[in-house]
Amino acid sequence: MITAGIDIGSITAKAAIVDGGKIIATKIIFTGYNAELAGQKVYDEVLIEAGLGKTAIDKIVSTGYGRNAVGFADKSFTEIMAHAAGAYFLNPLIHSIIDIGGQDSKAILLDDKGKVKNFVMNDKCAAGTGRFLEVMARALEVNLDDFGTMSQKSASPSKISSLCTVFAESEVISLIARGEKRQDIIAGIHESIAARVSSMLARIGVQKPAMITGGVARNSGVVLALSKKLDMEMEVSPYAQVNGAIGAAILAAAL
Amino acid sequence: MKKQISDLLKIIGIFLFGKFKKFTMRFKKSKTMKDIMLVYYSEAKSARLTRKKVAWITSGGPVEPLIAMDVIPVYPENHGAMIGASKMGTGLCETAENMGYSSDLCSYARADIACATVNGGPIGGLPKPDMLVCCNNICGTVLKWYEVQARYFNVPLFVLDTPFCHTGYSEETARYVRSQINEYISFIERACGRKFDYERVKKVGHLSLQGQQLWQKVLDTAAHKPAPLSAFDAFYHLALIVTLRGTPEVIDYYTALVAKMKDRIARGISAVPNEKYRLLWDNLPIWHRTRWLYDKFASHDACLVADTYTSAWCGTMKYIDENNFIDSMAEAYTRIYLNIGVDEMAKMVIAMIDKYDVDGFVLHSNRSCKPYSFGQMDIQRIVEKERGIPCLMIEADMVDERTFSESQISTRIDAFMEIIKERKKHSSSISMAKE
Numbered sequence: 001m002i003t004a005g006i007d008i009g010s011i012t013a014k015a016a017i018v019d020g021g022k023i024i025a026t027k028i029i030f031t032g033y034n035a036e037l038a039g040q041k042v043y044d045e046v047l048i049e050a051g052l053g054k055t056a057i058d059k060i061v062s063t064g065y066g067r068n069a070v071g072f073a074d075k076s077f078t079e080i081m082a083h084a085a086g087a088y089f090l091n092p093l094i095h096s097i098i099d100i101g102g103q104d105s106k107a108i109l110l111d112d113k114g115k116v117k118n119f120v121m122n123d124k125c126a127a128g129t130g131r132f133l134e135v136m137a138r139a140l141e142v143n144l145d146d147f148g149t150m151s152q153k154s155a156s157p158s159k160i161s162s163l164c165t166v167f168a169e170s171e172v173i174s175l176i177a178r179g180e181k182r183q184d185i186i187a188g189i190h191e192s193i194a195a196r197v198s199s200m201l202a203r204i205g206v207q208k209p210a211m212i213t214g215g216v217a218r219n220s221g222v223v224l225a226l227s228k229k230l231d232m233e234m235e236v237s238p239y240a241q242v243n244g245a246i247g248a249a250i251l252a253a254a255l
Numbered sequence: 256m257k258k259q260i261s262d263l264l265k266i267i268g269i270f271l272f273g274k275f276k277k278f279t280m281r282f283k284k285s286k287t288m289k290d291i292m293l294v295y296y297s298e299a300k301s302a303r304l305t306r307k308k309v310a311w312i313t314s315g316g317p318v319e320p321l322i323a324m325d326v327i328p329v330y331p332e333n334h335g336a337m338i339g340a341s342k343m344g345t346g347l348c349e350t351a352e353n354m355g356y357s358s359d360l361c362s363y364a365r366a367d368i369a370c371a372t373v374n375g376g377p378i379g380g381l382p383k384p385d386m387l388v389c390c391n392n393i394c395g396t397v398l399k400w401y402e403v404q405a406r407y408f409n410v411p412l413f414v415l416d417t418p419f420c421h422t423g424y425s426e427e428t429a430r431y432v433r434s435q436i437n438e439y440i441s442f443i444e445r446a447c448g449r450k451f452d453y454e455r456v457k458k459v460g461h462l463s464l465q466g467q468q469l470w471q472k473v474l475d476t477a478a479h480k481p482a483p484l485s486a487f488d489a490f491y492h493l494a495l496i497v498t499l500r501g502t503p504e505v506i507d508y509y510t511a512l513v514a515k516m517k518d519r520i521a522r523g524i525s526a527v528p529n530e531k532y533r534l535l536w537d538n539l540p541i542w543h544r545t546r547w548l549y550d551k552f553a554s555h556d557a558c559l560v561a562d563t564y565t566s567a568w569c570g571t572m573k574y575i576d577e578n579n580f581i582d583s584m585a586e587a588y589t590r591i592y593l594n595i596g597v598d599e600m601a602k603m604v605i606a607m608i609d610k611y612d613v614d615g616f617v618l619h620s621n622r623s624c625k626p627y628s629f630g631q632m633d634i635q636r637i638v639e640k641e642r643g644i645p646c647l648m649i650e651a652d653m654v655d656e657r658t659f660s661e662s663q664i665s666t667r668i669d670a671f672m673e674i675i676k677e678r679k680k681h682s683s684s685i686s687m688a689k690e
Contacts, residue, residue: 065662080670104663116674118645121667203632 003059004046005248006039006073007082008066011102011130012215013038015046016245017057018253025050026242035066043072061252063244065103077251079244080108080119086247087211088114090237095207098197098226098234099244100216102130107201118204128196130216132165136189139172140182144219151187151221158188168192187221194225201230211235213243270304273297285511291504292494299327300382308385308447311404313397314497315567316390316415317588319463319580320440322501323456324447328388329381331404333498335363335654338370339542341377344654350375361623362654364400371407384410386446388439392417392594394626413442417589421596424586432585453581460580463501464572469509470496471569476516477560478611481525482533483516486559487549488526490540496568527558532675535607536562537634538619538627539653551665555672561611563604567592570603597630601637608642615645615675622652645678647671 002024007014013031017024027046031038039062047054062070063082070076079099087094088110097108105128109117122128137144151157158180162168168189175185193216201210210232216222217240227234239246277294280286302309310321314332321328338344344366350373351365352358358365366376374380387410389401398414405412415435418428440451473492476483484492492512495505519525534552536559541548552559571590576583592600608616616638621628635646647667652658 065666078666078670078673080666081673115677116670118639119670119674120648121663 001058001253002052002056003061003249003252004043004057005082005245005250005252006043006060006062006064006070007079007242007244007248008035008039008062008064008069009079009102009215009244010065010104011134012241013042013064013066014242014245015042016242016249017046017050017052018246018249020253023239023246024052026239026245028241031066035069036071039066039070040072059252059255061248061255063248074252075255077248080106080116082244082247082251083213084108084110084114084116084247085250086239086243086245087213087237089246089250090239090243091209091211091235093209094211094235096201096210098201098210098212099214100128100130100193100197100212100222101214105129105197105200105214105216107197107204107206109204109207120200120204122196122200128193130214132168132193133189133216133219133222135165135169136172136186139169140176140185142182142186147186147190148218148220148222150183151190152183152224154181154183154187156184157191158184160185160188160192187225190219190221190225191229193222194229198226198229206230206232208232209235211237213237213240215241217241266301266304269297270301273301286504286508288492288494288508291499291508295498296378299329300378302327302382309382310386310388310446311381311384311401312388313390313393313401315393315588315591315593316388317436317439317584319459319501319584320443320451320456321388323452323459324443324449326386326443326447327382328498329384330498331367331381331400332363333494334370334376334378334381335366336494336540336542337378338366338376339654340545342543342656343376344543345656347373347375348655348657358655359622361394361396361400361625362652363623364396366654368400368403368407371404384408386410386442387412388415389413390415390417390588392588392591394593394624396625411442411446413439415439415588417594419594419596420590420599422599424590428589429586432589433582436581436585457580459501460575460584461577462503462506464575464577464580466496466500466502466505466509467569467572467575469506469513471566471572472513473509473516474561474566474569476513476520477526479520480533480612481523481527481530482558482560482611483519483524483526485526485549486536486562486565487540487545489562489565490542490545493565493568500568525558526560527553527556529556530558531556532615532672532679533558533560533611533613534615534617535560535604535611535613536564536617536619537604537631538621539564539624541619541649541651541659542653543656544651544659547661551668552672555668555676557615557672557675559617560613561607563592563600563607566607593626597633598637600630601634601641604634604638605641608638608644613644614679615647615671617671618646618648620648620650622650622658623654645671645674 002019005016016026060073062073062076067076106121108119162171212234308326318328347366347369350369370376571587574587
């Protein structure tokens with residue numbers, strides 16, 4: 001059975017095609033202003049990537065903030081279910097997931113069978129999300145992709161105390177004005193995200209082993225800061241950013 | 256002078272409208288909530304004409320002595336709920352913020368303080384008070400809020416201080432609150448210029464208790480599967496036990512409502528057409544989003560069958576002694592849901608979970624209501640431990656629409672329902688296997 005998963009996030013749209021136990025193709029594009037169009041486009045592109053026609057796909061499941069905008073999907077699930085299914089598929093031993101996406105972050109607890117036991121999402125605030133990192137990258141004039149390596153050069157991370165993205169940005173600007181090193185500021189930003197996200201996981205009770213998913217998992221600095229804060233290894237899959245789409249495809253196979 | 260005349264004409268208009276409405280209501284088989292509230296507010300707004308006194312009072316305040324002295328009680332919190340439900344909260348909150356009040360202040364307080372200065376809102380503001388009665392059993396904000404209004408309207412303020420009851424009810428607390436009831440009675444005597452009517456208050460107390468018993472009966476009907484009424488219906492019908500507690504109107508209305516709910520049960524009519532999942536709600540309603548929330552949960556075949564909020568107006572009946580109302584009301588008003596310890600609150604929540612047999616618990620973390628929201632995380636943990644049902648926390652505000660993030664809350668509710676459905680599917684397959 002060949003199935004597809006479409007995950008429309010606030011910044012990027014992801015698609016995955018899964019055949020039984022094998023990932024055939026994945027695709028990531030920017031969502032832009034039209035979620036419906038993004039869903040169509042990312043699906044077309046992943047089909048090209050897989051070398052398959054539409055008729056080859058048995059079932060489609062959509063997820064993410066734009067899940068209801070994907071008209072051609074057979075069913076939609078929330079990204080909580082999708083990330084759980086994806087993580088369980090990638091590693092059935094996983095019990096905790098931290099998903100940091102563009103506009104929200106969440107902590108998910110799984111039982112032995114990969115079913116969601118509990119979850120908690122960030123409150124109405126962008127701090128501790130991908131958008132927060134984007135804002136900081138702009139203020140620091142650093143390419144976001146370099147954040148991970150740069151922060152690892154830091155010997156003494158700066159202290160970012162503001163809980164709000166807007167205030168944290170002005171705090172960062174004042175740190176720049178004071179002449180603090182970029183790598184220290186970036187490391188400080190990562191620590192502040194780790195503090196915020198780990199407290200969510202603490203609220204529902206962290207259980208080992210844990211996996212980090214979502215686009216922010218690509219940032220090795222955040223992963224390191226989280227591992228330190230939680231005092232445990234964080235597993236990062238090469239499919240971290242498309243984990244929701246993979247999970248949706250897995251859920252489609254069970255329809 | 257011109258303004259005074261137009262004000263007077265307006266009041267006469269409101270007075271005549273109320274009289275007319277009251278007259279036509281006699282011929283109606285069943286009185287609607289809208290009719291009763293229209294008469295109530297027109298009588299309050301034309302009190303100057305009928306030479307009656309108007310007292311503003313907090314929702315959990317002892318209203319019976321006022322009614323016994325023919326004072327018309329008016330509730331800024333009920334007014335706040337009306338402002339929220341008619342989606343006029345944000346504008347009034349902004350007005351209050353322009354006056355210098357913090358956006359962290361309770362949105363009922365902000366809406367009321369702003370409304371008094373502009374006579375805005377759905378009913379053009381509340382009637383001017385002759386006195387204010389503030390009982391701090393519901394929160395600490397009311398103290399400063401009522402002080403602000405006492406200064407603004409230049410009227411006397413009575414504060415009834417009810418100490419927090421972590422567990423039980425100490426002798427010192429009993430003495431302390433009881434002694435204030437005497438002061439309260441003297442305050443009313445001074446404001447009305449006549450002796451307190453101890454005979455009449457017995458009758459009012461009797462009606463108050465009877466009203467609370469009937470309200471409990473209304474809420475009890477939701478224990479039936481499927482539930483004939485949801486928490487959203489209860490939020491609506493609640494208005495009378497809050498505003499007209501101690502009057503015969505409440506008895507008539509709730510007696511009819513109980514009969515109506517029993518009839519719905521007999522005919523198999525449910526609040527949510529295809530009820531499969533039953534939920535419990537905690538905290539005040541999100542007044543500006545009740546319809547949206549009802550539809551959202553109903554789309555998952557889920558019904559919020561009960562809530563901790565509306566049951567607060569009949570939660571302390573056990574402390575009331577009908578033959579000794581004045582003495583016993585001190586305890587009943589002190590030991591309300593918001594004035595007891597978190598462990599005690601959790602016990603009540605768990606009792607409701609069992610009584611209404613719910614599959615999940617939805618907690619509204621209300622930015623405005625600190626005493627209600629403060630212990631929620633602990634209550635959630637206790638519920639998860641004791642009953643193992645899924646719990647969901649929603650961050651919002653009862654009146655201020657700016658705190659509501661639709662797509663985030665929508666995702667949370669969907670995910671919460673996915674968990675409940677998964678569990679129910681699992682547990683029903685286990686019970687089928689057993690059979």
